[in-house]
Amino acid sequence: MQTVAIVGTGLIGASFGLALRNAGFQGAIVGVSSDGAIAAAVGAGAVDRGAPLAEAVADADLVFLSQTIGRILDTIRHLDAHLKTGALVTDAGSTKCEIVDHARQSIKRAQFLGGHPMAGKETRGAASADAGLFRNRTWVLTPDEPSELETPAARELRGWLDRIGARVTVLDCDEHDRIVAQTSHLPQLASTALGAVLADAKHLQVSGSGLTDMTRLALSSYDLWRDILATNSDHIDRAIAAYIQELEHIRENLRTRQLQEEFRLGAMTATRLRERK
Amino acid sequence: MQTVAIVGTGLIGASFGLALRNAGFQGAIVGVSSDGAIAAAVGAGAVDRGAPLAEAVADADLVFLSQTIGRILDTIRHLDAHLKTGALVTDAGSTKCEIVDHARQSIKRAQFLGGHPMAGKETRGAASADAGLFRNRTWVLTPDEPSELETPAARELRGWLDRIGARVTVLDCDEHDRIVAQTSHLPQLASTALGAVLADAKHLQVSGSGLTDMTRLALSSYDLWRDILATNSDHIDRAIAAYIQELEHIRENLRTRQLQEEFRLGAMTATRLRERK
Numbered sequence: 001m002q003t004v005a006i007v008g009t010g011l012i013g014a015s016f017g018l019a020l021r022n023a024g025f026q027g028a029i030v031g032v033s034s035d036g037a038i039a040a041a042v043g044a045g046a047v048d049r050g051a052p053l054a055e056a057v058a059d060a061d062l063v064f065l066s067q068t069i070g071r072i073l074d075t076i077r078h079l080d081a082h083l084k085t086g087a088l089v090t091d092a093g094s095t096k097c098e099i100v101d102h103a104r105q106s107i108k109r110a111q112f113l114g115g116h117p118m119a120g121k122e123t124r125g126a127a128s129a130d131a132g133l134f135r136n137r138t139w140v141l142t143p144d145e146p147s148e149l150e151t152p153a154a155r156e157l158r159g160w161l162d163r164i165g166a167r168v169t170v171l172d173c174d175e176h177d178r179i180v181a182q183t184s185h186l187p188q189l190a191s192t193a194l195g196a197v198l199a200d201a202k203h204l205q206v207s208g209s210g211l212t213d214m215t216r217l218a219l220s221s222y223d224l225w226r227d228i229l230a231t232n233s234d235h236i237d238r239a240i241a242a243y244i245q246e247l248e249h250i251r252e253n254l255r256t257r258q259l260q261e262e263f264r265l266g267a268m269t270a271t272r273l274r275e276r277k
Numbered sequence: 278m279q280t281v282a283i284v285g286t287g288l289i290g291a292s293f294g295l296a297l298r299n300a301g302f303q304g305a306i307v308g309v310s311s312d313g314a315i316a317a318a319v320g321a322g323a324v325d326r327g328a329p330l331a332e333a334v335a336d337a338d339l340v341f342l343s344q345t346i347g348r349i350l351d352t353i354r355h356l357d358a359h360l361k362t363g364a365l366v367t368d369a370g371s372t373k374c375e376i377v378d379h380a381r382q383s384i385k386r387a388q389f390l391g392g393h394p395m396a397g398k399e400t401r402g403a404a405s406a407d408a409g410l411f412r413n414r415t416w417v418l419t420p421d422e423p424s425e426l427e428t429p430a431a432r433e434l435r436g437w438l439d440r441i442g443a444r445v446t447v448l449d450c451d452e453h454d455r456i457v458a459q460t461s462h463l464p465q466l467a468s469t470a471l472g473a474v475l476a477d478a479k480h481l482q483v484s485g486s487g488l489t490d491m492t493r494l495a496l497s498s499y500d501l502w503r504d505i506l507a508t509n510s511d512h513i514d515r516a517i518a519a520y521i522q523e524l525e526h527i528r529e530n531l532r533t534r535q536l537q538e539e540f541r542l543g544a545m546t547a548t549r550l551r552e553r554k
Contacts, residue, residue, distance in 0.1 A: 118485045138482050169483055176483070182475060183484035187491040190471055193523040195543030198459060204549055205415050206446055206453070207460035208395045210494045212550050214464040217487045218543035222536065233531040240528045244521050246474040250466050251517045254510040259499065266472030266495035272481055273489050 001025075001156045005060035007032040007053065007075055009041035011121060012092045013066030014129035016164075017046035022131035023163035030056040040126035054082040062157060063110075065091035069099065069227035076102050076112075083110040088153035090115045094180065095232040096142045096173040104144070113154055114142035114173060117166060118184070124221070135165030142173040181235035185228060186243055189236070191217035278433045279304040282337035284330065284352055286310040286318035288398060289369045290343030291406035293441075294323035299408035300440035307333040317403035331359040339434060340387075342368035346376065346504035353379050353389075360387040365430035367392045371457065372509040373419045373450040381421070390431055391419035391450060394443060395461070401498070412442030419450040458512035462505060463520055466513070468494035 004020065006013045009031040017029045031038050031047035038050030050056075057063050057079065065072045072093050079089065087110040093099045096114045103112035119137040121128055139161050143149050149158070149170065161168055171179070194211075195218035198204065204211075229236060246262075253259050281297065283290045286308040294306050308315050308324035315327030327333075334340050334356065342349045349370050356366065364387040370376045373391045380389035396414040398405055416438050420426050426435070426447065438445055448456070471488075472495035475481065481488075506513060523539075530536050 118483060120485055120487075137485070140483060167482070169480070171480070171483070175480075179478070179480050179483045182478055183481065183488050186474075187471060187484075187488045189524070189527050190467055191487075191491060191547075192540055192543035193520060193527055194464060194467055195546035196527075196539045197463075197519050197523040198546045199542040201456070201459055201546075203446070203448070203452075203456050204460065204546070205444070206395060206417060206448070206456045207464075207550070208397055208414070210397075210468075211460050211464045213490050213493055214468060215543070215547035215550060216490055218540075218547040220540070220544075222540035225540065226536070229531045229536065236531055237528055240524055242474050243470060244524055244528075246470040247466070247517055247521055247524075250470055251514055251521075254506045254513055259503070259506065262473045263469055263495075263497070263499035263502065265476040266469035266492070267497075269472035269475045269478075269481070270468075270492035270495040273484070273492060 001061045001160070002027040003059045004029045004062045004064065005032060005056040006030070006047055006064045006066060007056070008065065008067035008071065009033040009037050009047055009126050010066065011124050011126070011128050012117065012119070013064065014041045014044055014046035014126035015131065015133040016064055016066060017041065018044065018129050018131040019134055019164035020160060021045065023160065025160065030060070032056045037126060041129070044126045044129045046126055046129050053078070057082045057087070058084060060084060061087055061153065063087060063089040065089065065093070068224060069093045069095060069231055072099055073102050076106050080107050080109055083107070085109055086153065087111070088113060088151070088157055090157060092117055094184070094228045096140075096176045098231040100142060100144070100173045111148065111151055111153055113148055113157070116140040116142070116176065116180070132165070137166055138169050139166035140169050140171055140176050142171055142176050177232050178235045181232055181239040185232060185236045186239040188217050188220060188225065189240060190243065191215055194218065278338045278437070280336045281306045281339045281341065282309060282333040283307070283324055283341045283343060284309040284333070285342065285344035285348065286314050286324055286403050287343065288401050288403070288405050289394065289396070290341065291318045291321055291323035291403035292396075292408065292410040293341055293343060293369075294318065295321065295406050295408040296411055296441035297437060298322065300437065302437065307337070309333045314403060318406070321403045321406045323403055323406050330355070334359045334364070335361060337361060338364055338430065340364060340366040342366065342370070345501060346370045346372060346508055349376055350379050353383050357384050357386055360384070362386055363430065364388070365390060365428070365434055367434060369394055371461070371505045373417075373453045375508040377419060377421070377450045388425065388428055388430055390425055390434070393417040393419070393453065393457070409442070414443055415446050416443035417446050417448055417453055419448055419453050454509050455512045458509055458516040462509060462513045463516040465494050465497060465502065466517060467520065468492055471495065
């Protein structure tokens with residue numbers, strides 16, 4: 001792997017560039033983005049230079065699509081003619097089946113392997129880039145077939161993911177989308193709903209740090225979430241329905257010992273999440 | 278104010294003792310609790326010594342009830358005969374009307390003024406006590422009449438609350454209970470429900486820091502929450518109902534621009550909570 005093209009040099013793309021450099025990658029890293037975003041990414045040391053898409057991917061052994069989902073889908077439609085034979089295209093989209101389906105139809109000259117690094121921040125852009133953003137974080141890969149993980153290019157990508165500290169999990173794209181509806185999209189909407197339902201509340205100062213924590217995700221930008229919600233709405237619908245059912249169960253048992261069981265289950269999940277660190 | 282009795286020397290009680298000392302209080306601080314809890318509180322420097330309730334409150338100018346709500350109610354029933362004339366009794370219970378109602382009936386020889394410091398941690402006990410726990414945190418006082426805040430003992434309490442860095446907010450007890458149902462009890466149950474609904478989930482590692490944040494409150498102990506939920510269930514029921522309604526609204530609009538408005542409202546609340554710091 002001599003040359004990497006990073007298409008979309010926001011927080012994730014720029015952090016990936018920085019992480020590669022930090023892990024010892026010595027090849028060229030070319031960014032594709034607006035002039036301002038490229039300047040920020042070059043300034044952060046995340047890419048060497050910017051280039052138009054066709055030029056950037058022409059020599060790239062790895063093409064990393066780290067745009068919003070809608071833009072990734074658009075890029076995929078225009079990418080194939082410019083790719084180097086034997087290259088690997090991967091992405092960082094937060095939902096996978098729609099992207100994988102589009103790539104299967106559009107990308108013929110190179111291999112596509114869907115990806116999703118489970119890392120982020122409230123702040124956006126290359127200025128917030130962090131070489132350690134993916135360390136100890138799950139990075140999902142979604143091959144259609146296990147053999148897709150064994151091509152030379154895929155093995156090389158996995159080597160670099162190991163070196164930047166990411167923990168690779170392999171899932172079917174639909175399994176991925178179902179899981180993240182529960183573990184990522186539901187928490188986001190639970191936080192947004194909590195913030196929204198309190199929008200008219202007076203005396204917000206009458207609260208502890210718990211409410212502040214519970215509304216951190218509510219700071220997230222709708223611009224990032226619009227595509228996620230639109231491309232995974234069936235799984236998200238079911239996840240919200242299950243959450244509402246659980247809330248109704250709690251509501252009906254505010255004065256009964258049944259709530260002890262719900263607290264036990266809730267604490268068990270919270271503990272499992274903290275044990276993996 | 279020469280002598281303070283702290284009834285219940287867990288996290289809140291012991292932190293209050295430490296905070297008083299740190300702010301320059303030079304009188305006696307006597308704790309009422311089990312032998313083990315007293316030993317921990319003495320070891321932390323939060324109280325000078327332990328004593329039985331009747332002995333501890335006999336000389337106390339301020340009696341601070343920092344037990345669970347059920348135990349505060351029980352203490353209030355047995356307290357009056359032992360109180361010093363002119364003393365002030367206050368508490369740290371997370372719901373106020375039931376406590377204030379009981380105190381109005383039972384405490385005759387001294388003044389009762391309900392209180393609720395909006396501070397906490399996931400960890401319990403005097404070993405976690407922190408002199409800065411109340412700094413920049415809201416401390417609600419719930420007098421029946423504004424004049425209750427102007428007695429010499431109440432003025433002295435407010436002086437010490439200022440000195441330990443707490444921000445006093447005065448509310449009617451029912452207003453307090455309605456607000457905390459939204460700002461404290463709802464976030465707790467939203468977190469518990471999220472943890473509980475994911476209790477059977479495989480692949481919990483496929484998540485970002487958002488889910489970890491959103492399940493921090495789910496680590497809370499049911500032992501602390503049982504009484505809160507039982508003594509504020511009407512307000513909590515309404516708060517959960519409004520939250521479910523908001524979630525249904527979001528669920529129906531996963532693919533529409535209406536969600537942009539919900540994200541805007543959610544972020545507005547999250548921003549307001551962060552601006553007060």
